[in-house]
Ligand SMILES: *[C@@H]1O[C@H](CO)[C@@H](O)[C@H](O)[C@H]1NC(C)=O
């Protein structure tokens with residue numbers, strides 16, 4: 001197992017490098033290569049990561065790229081680079097697996113919500129994933145298949161290119177245990193258009209839902225939050241959010257503000273990714289306001305990711321991934337997820353390195 005500490009989801013964004021294999025890119029604000037001088041292409045150098053024995057493992061001939069800081073425009077403040085974790089040929093898990101083909105082709109990420117205390121990415125191991133105070137998070141995972149979208153964003157009408165991103169089969173959403181009525185055809189990947197389905201991406205900060213899904217979801221959330229169990233009344237929202245509550249009216253729990261729990265139901269009724277207040281509500285404190293706002297956004301209708309390829313209906317974004325353990329098992333083609341690890345009394349900044357690194 002190789003471990004890499006991540007300086008929070010807001011500072012390291014996970015990108016998928018596809019077409020411009022040997023050029024640095026920015027998934028938020030695509031680079032106009034015609035306007036860039038002195039571009040660095042690929043660099044090859046040894047790269048060292050701490051291993052399970054507490055020493056460093058050297059990966060020779062690691063392919064990466066360097067770019068001017070201007071390439072970071074549009075990314076969150078404090079970001080210093082991008083880590084490619086997709087299925088493309090030179091992403092970090094793929095490069096590591098080429099060097100260590102006998103270790104499991106599997107990586108896990110745990111993104112910290114703290115700016116100062118980094119989370120962790122673990123490569124080449126299905127566990128144990130030891131976190132303080134003595135919790136092996138690999139034992140808390142629930143699994144759902146990782147799906148492939150046959151039409152990736154670089155596809156052309158006569159040349160389909162498999163998507164390098166990670167999709168899962170969301171089949172329904174529940175709010176406070178109650179099913180939200182959704183248009184099921186939007187939940188499946190449309191193999192001819194590349195549209196629909198559910199993707200995981202830290203490139204978007206907050207989960208984005210296709211408009212009809214968003215509207216149904218928001219209505220369900222408002223209704224449940226207003227019910228006697230929560231008794232919450234909305235207040236004037238702060239952009240980009242549409243649903244906010246005064247922080248003073250919301251109780252706190254171990255898993256964040258007490259609001260209706262959101263269930264993402266996956267391939268089976270009992271395979272459920274639970275989203276508690278710590279991952280659904282965003283605290284907004286400025287000037288005279290102190291609010292908890294629902295961190296889900298409207299993605300619009302018929303969105304496209306390129307001239308030919310449609311967008312997913314649901315993109316699960318970075319905020320919803322924080323303090324969740326996610327295991328991408330590329331060999332078994334499944335995603336292991338923990339839901340909020342705050343409920344287990346740990347968080348992503350508490351990864352326990354085996355011994356002191358020398
Ligand atoms: C990735 O590598 C495979 C095999 O080496 C090759 O067939 C494929 O074209 C490569 N994909 C890209 C996007 O370069």
Ligand SMILES: *[C@@H]1O[C@H](CO)[C@@H](O)[C@H](O)[C@H]1NC(C)=O
Nearest residue numbers: 182183184185186196212302
């Ligand atoms: C459901 O979504 C599909 C795909 O966008 C659309 O063609 C269809 O009209 C929608 N059905 C309803 C009832 O809104």
Ligand SMILES: *[C@@H]1O[C@H](CO)[C@@H](O)[C@H](O)[C@H]1NC(C)=O
Nearest residue numbers: 227228229230231232233249
């Ligand atoms: C609900 O909240 C309102 C004010 O926000 C309060 O007047 C009312 O008593 C509360 N009801 C319950 C059942 O707690």
